[in-house]
Amino acid sequence: MRKLTLLLAIMLFSTAQMLAQRTITGTVRDDEGKTLPSATVLVNGDVKYAAQTDLDGKYSIKIPSVGKFLRFSFVGMKSQDIQIGGGNTIDVILESEASQLEGVIVVAYGTTTKKSSTGAVSVIKGIDLVKSSGGITSAIQGTVPGVQVVAGAVRIRGYGSFSASGEPLYVVDGVVGAPYPRDEDIDAFSILKDASSTALYGSRAANGVIIITTKKGRKDMKPTFEFKYTHGITSIIKPDYNYLNADEHFRMIWLGLKNSNPKNATNANVIKQLNGLNPYNMAEPLDANGNLKPEARMLYSTDWRNASIKDGKADAADFSVRGGSANSLYYWSGGYSNWDGFTSADYSRTYKTLFNFSSNLNKAIEVGTNISLSYNEYGSMYTSAANENNLLYVSRVLTPVAPIYQLEKVYDDASKTTWTYKEKLDANGKPIWDWSNPNYKNYNPLAQLEVDPRDGYGYRQYMAPFVNIKIIEGLTFKGNAALSMSTERFRMFQDPRYASGQTENGLSYMWAEHTRSWFTSGALNYIFKIKENNNFNAYVGVERDDYKNNTIDGTRIGYDLGNVTTELSMGVKPKDVNSSTLERGLLSYLTFFKYNYAEKYFLDLSFRRDGSSKFGANKKWGNFWSVGSSWLISEEDFMRSYKWINTLKLRASYGVTGTDAIASYRYGDYYSLGYNYNGKTGIKHDNLPNEDLGWEQNNSFTMGLDFGFWGILQGSIDYYNKDTKDLLMDVRVPYTTGFVTKFMNVGKMNNKGVELLLTVSPLRTGNLKWTSTFTLTHNQNTIKALPQEQILSGTKIYKVGGTLYDFYMREWAGVNPDNGAPLWYKDKKDANGNVIGKETTSSYSDADRYIPGRSTPDAIISLTNAFEYKGFDLSFQLYSSLGGKIYDGEYASMMHDGSSKINQLPTDALNSWKKPGDQSDVPIFILGNTNQSNYLSTRFLTDATFFKLKNLSLGYTLPKQFVSKAKLEIVRFFVTGDNLVILSKFKSGDPERYISGVTDNTSFPNSRTVRLGVNIKF
């Protein structure tokens, strides 16, 4: 293709010359600053007027009178149009496209090219990251095969552990635990998936590694400024279930009373249940059959959910400047973001700045530093557990009969038989919060958002100086130190007049945290050649990671003045004061060795030895290693005849990595404090010690094929097989030992899977460009060994042969049409106790439990299409998770069938069984029922398969000729949308909530975001 273009260009060059008026010269470079030979330069994009750069990237082109702009293009680079101005020199930098085997990628402890990598590594450029509003995890979702992302949780190539975290390791500019940069500061990030690429991170690598590289300056680059502003609106995808209104709920309570005892079903009793609340215009709104009398009118109905939750909005302004001279590079950025969440109490305002600088002191020594500062203020509603303080939960529970503001009756006439309501007003004419709801005495979630502040602020300072010393040709030393310090303060206040605060006449809680993390490393890297084709790279390094965290918190009670000030000094008496310190350390030695022959055969070896404070004396140190190799088949002479094969690379790797993502001090034998009594200190044995506690070990094998055909199709296919042993697990011990669990290394697990990436670029040149990318992820998780036959864990069961996410619950058999009782299945047994089938039972405790499926999908597929036409760019991503189930615990708690008495109900409850013969899937509604009908069962388990338009992004870049007049380089307007369309059987919007597949009112449902923005570069 390149040759054809060249030939064509040369042929036409003579024609162009004839029409030339003047000559423009310049240099074409790539985004690393390297000159690009053989780049094509076209006047007005027309092949009639063409030139090509020489070996030094220089070109010279005669401009015809019709010449308006120059189009620069190069294979693997994005073409660029530049307005022809008054000058005779135009230098350009072409940005690389994410081409398959070109370009530098950042890997563990260095860089490589895709061509020479032996590992399974995916790279996402910063420019693609900012298309979505969800940050790194959202950018990975669907674009990187082999990765499952569910609401921010990332699982690379399956699931690792019972008790340790499954999250990958994040590394920012070579430092684990460095602060996350803003999306705009990210140049690119690499997702390392197999042992060959991750083993150098040893004890923390088993869940994969994500390496983030921030933007740096460039050599000989004039200061380039970039400004970006976005405004976004977020809304919960589907607000919620549909709920009963006040009239429906009132009548439902009547029905519940009738079903418990017909003589209880009176208007007065319903009102009594509702603490005297009556949403109608009269005292006896229902007739003897529970129907609304014609003269009765519902006067109000509260939609607590809608009143509580609003749309959120997000604004962000970002500014950066980057550049460099021959010896120094710099990048400085600052950003402000403001997020208003789904309630008035949820917000965040963040200020961040980053400064990356490096300079060559002489030919041998380069020094530099990365510095970042951030400050964040936030407010956050309580969502930790589904209780009366959690608005997400309470807004689903409060009866619609309870008003938000206090109401008073205005009688229609002297007989006082009918009335209307009006809101009571305070002295300032404002409505007064009502606290009389019958569900939670003295709670009003909306009022609490106002009177009970829950907020905090924090700042973080980070400085990472480094030095690179070139000792001899090819041998360099790199020394790195990173100091991170952060402070946070949080307060929570409970007003003396209402809710929880009432019991202690007001309560204020303050919490402060200081964290210090200190990372140092030193390494020698040697790159050398032996004879023509033997290329080597050897590396040896040492690292030390030291982390310390202190917290202090205090509570005082007795706040007669309310939240005038919430400082602790204001409280009448102290209630509780605590402090704690947490430390951990990691000491590591690592080395790698890379060899390739003629850039065709590649071999990587790596080894790391980690010592961790988290593990017992007998297992403190662990060894991790990998072997990776690849063969670039397409570079072989015998492949030359297959012109349609552009690239073909086979790679394989095997290695051992570990997981240490557990809390500190889990192995020791300790006694815990806090069991005080009678005013004296009391202590208690804390845990069963285990000096053999060590790493969870992952042995993984990967085989992959990278390919490129016909110049338009690229892709890769990977197969992996990961065996995990010594899984970290809180192993249940008999309670008779006095303990619940012992933290141990037990069991075995296997994850194997296939991942596929296909990119087709049917239109790569011309005005219309089109690239389409398809990914497929399939993972099979299998538990291979356990310390006991089966382990129950919440909604799940672990069994050999099963998966980590197998649901285990009673099977719903519907509703008995004769009496409306709930039914479940149980095993039917013959006289000898053999199971011969299933039968139904109306006793929950009598029913048997089964495995009705698992929460994880069978496959994840994604299709991304990107188009460019003139100044327009459009991309959209379709994403689908196939298979898996979700247990809707939120819905279960709401469909209480009367057991939660006067709690609000979804409209589905209206379909409850009413009389013998009724076919319904909702049992009889009895106020105060104890039939356990909404306990854990498949009644609330649904298929979690979904299909979504995950992202849509449309941009328009103003023509160069316009913007250059204003001395600007690029002006781009864009609009992006996330989660715009979702199709699934799940009733409450997006089933993509938790990997565990259980909803529980502890997080906001997923949201849809639409953002508008402008990006200006000059």
Place this chain on the structure above:
Amino acid sequence: MKKYNILILASVTVLFSFLASCNKDILDPKPTTKIDVDKVFSSIETITAFRTGLYGQSIYSNQNNIPFLSGEIPIFSEILGNDIVYGYTWYQRMNPSYSYNVDQTSYEPEELWMRTYFLTEACNTLINAQTPPQINENTIKGYKAEALALRAYTYYEISHFFGKAYHLDQGASKAIPYVDVVDYTAKPERNSIKEIYLKAIADLEKAIPDLQTKKNTGPYFMNKNAAYAILARIYMDMQDYTKARDNAQKALIGISPMTREQYKGGLSNANNCNESIFAFETDFDTRAKWRTFTSFHDGWDGMGDDLLVNSSLVDQLGKTDMRRAFIIDEPSYMYYDGHVYNGETYSVEELLDYSFSFNGRGYYKYAKFPRKDASLDGKFVRGSLGYGDYIAIRGTEMRLLIAECDLALGDNIAEAQDILFDVQKRAIPDAVKSTKTGNELRDEIRLETRKEFFAEGHAYKFMKRWGTGLHRDGSHNPNAMLSINETDPRFVWPTPQREKDVNPNLLK
């Protein structure tokens, strides 16, 4: 240039080795909020802290946990009976036990089983601890005796939930393992009720010589009187009335009856109650206020609306019975503020004459267990939610037990009548001394026991001891209006499945 290179190389090497060598101390940090095992049994201070921790554990609660000995045991005991009605509010966690729907995967048996062994592991550790010779031997003996008695108390109380009533098969049926050693790998089998009782008796008899009297220790620590009282309870279950009476009498040595005035103030302060023998103190500063015993009886804003008094018991309390004033009608719920009704403050005496309408759900009983810092007379002070003692053993129980023994042995009917009259006249100024005998007197004593002890956490124990079965009436939830005989298997909670999964010996 060569020199320059060497210089750099040298400094690099120095830096490198510095990083690599001097930092191994970071691999062994110690937690600052815990105490290392080596320090625990090395000084009298830490051993005392460990002994204090036994009681601390018994009353420990947080957002999710009800205290064990001062919460779960008495509360489950009540909701399994007839005199307390459960299940009208959002706290539905105990519904299965209330409606006798407990199975081996239910929360209740697993929770009680688990917490039994949390506590007894600590008792066992202290009992078996090797302590340095310089520490006062008598102090250590006293602590070990407390641990022995607390262990016996725990296993005895818990055995009612997991075992059949003793008299049904002379204690032959199995209940739970009586673990009395420290072995973190052991997989014990279950002991029979008889074995549990005999082990508990042995523990108590071993402890008694080294225990202080209640007069010396106060009510908040295990003491000699309490140990005798536990023995009396055990022998009463075993229908060994002679030993039961003997031990009950010993339990009452130095214990005078509570006065009417004290009773009026409620049962939340063991120090203000002459007859308290053993009680758990709640420290209001650190305990989760929502889950304490006092909170469960606090209709105002605790969990008290979960445990109401059954109308059938209230109906049996005469208008002049002071204990009737502990109870307030459910419809006044929204106005209810301790003794404040409809905005007016009433004394206990005034409430006696106040007529309330009954709506069929049950009655509040805040005044029996008011907050420890509340004031019910004069200026009403609500006090701190959840702050109050749980009196686990008080003299009246022993006195009524003696009366039952007198009757069962047939050797002192007059004393039985006297005791009954004493108890009655404290609560009922115009009480008339009973002249009944035989089963009629027995039934009257038992009824008086119910009236006296409702909500105090003994209902299940009495029900099983008396062999009455459960025949609910009054204001119970229709789904829990049960009538079951004492041999019904539902009276025995199953061994938790979770425990059987990790200890197959429990299947034996």
